[in-house]
Amino acid sequence: MHRIEIEHLTKYYGKSLVLDNVNLTVGVHEVVCLIGASGSGKSTLLRCINDLVPFDEGVVKLDGVSIHDERFAARELYKRIGIVFQSYNLFPHMTVLDNITLAPRRVHQISRTESEAYAHELLELFGLDGFADSYPEQLSGGQQQRVAIIRAMANRPDVLMLDEVTAALDPELIGGVLDVIKNLREQGMTMLIVTHEMGFARDVADRVCFLDGGRILEEASPETLFSRPENPRTRQFLQRIIEAGRL
């Protein structure tokens, strides 16, 4: 049984083809990393999966049910699939605790006590206890991004999607965020991760997909893809990454 199944997904922005017949599955507890040059359609793919943007052809299924099925109406889909963006987008006028408990309380009708208890649990787990009453602007970028991940986790999603969550961070802050993600992996979280940190992808991924021009050109285990890439485009991309010193 696959948690996520994507079949023949095609998407246009106006006349330009952004996703071209994408097929991809993510199993339960599996961690899949998406790599590829900027503009290759990685973010769009994630946004299609949790229905933030509409697509033109194909089907996306969560636990075997199309995301457009009425079972996922009434925001059930957003509860099941969490997403975290590159710019953390915390709500600046709310404390960390309110940021985390907003959706559980207002969308999922979980009591304040219960949602706050879970929020504190997550904050402690990810080394942020003591920041519950801080405002986002009092935190470093890395801490804010960890809060954003916790905020997505507070909905108790079945799948977590991360879109270049370390790309906006200073190098010394990246490690803390990556540790959080590794921790989530240990706990069996199913994840779909877009990243430019190839070393991290090699460590954490069960499978790596190389996206180019809206198509998945190569899909393999990290050992295979990083050491014996088959597609010339993949080799070219990895070559450039190595030259930039990021592998």
Next chain:
Amino acid sequence: MTFWRPGPPRRSGRCLRPRDRFLPPIISVTTVLGAIFIVRTIVIRAEQWPRIKAQFFSLPAIIEVFPDVLRGFSINMSVWIVSLVVIALWALALAVFRSLSGPWFTSLRVFAIVYIDLLRGLPSLLLVLLFGFGIPALQIPGLPRSSLFWGAIAMISSYSAYAAEVYRSGMDAVHDGQRAAAKALGLSQGQTLRFAILPQAVRNVLPSLLNLAVALQKDVALLSVLGVRDAVREAQIYTARTFNYSSLIAAAVLFLVATIPMSRLTDYFTKKDRERRLQRTV
């Protein structure tokens, strides 16, 4: 390789010598006082000064008219406060209507756009005359006939159109990512507005809204054209009776006493707002 080394300490406000600290303010204050003194001397020496003084600054006249003007001014203030509350809410509703997307809300959105365009395009005075004289003249049963009531409605309608645009600019200034994050967390459009967008938008535009409030504080006097006995009207009545303008000066002083603190408050919030933005970009 050269390393950065601290240079000589910069002069900051705190380590100025006493001469540098006190001299500039002393000079500027003396200059202003001197200028006032010169102007005053010229004015008082002028032939017409006794007449001007009697016409505009007659203390007995001011004392005589003051209770009436003050009573009128209390009408200005009550209308102002009630209107402020109504405008703050109604304009927010208009701004929200205008921002709604989706086919279900088309009519609300169109209504808000038409309303704002119409009422921003008309002089407040014209609206006050139209509502304040026009509607009571229709004598529709069940509707209030008071000019004061309809005049206030006119002011509220007009100012709400402006305030709605101010709110809207505040909503536009909230980063798109905030909406995306709220949606991805599962918040509905209404919840996104209520919990994520509007609190930030209101904070963004508080200084501009306060500026509008100061403008309204003065414009309530437009209702005097309807015969409403506000401060300006009372002053005018006195002037018509005695041919003395000191009553208008009395009203002017009352308005200043009310508007200047509001302006200072606006400055304060503007400054705080700027500091907050600076802090965020650093």
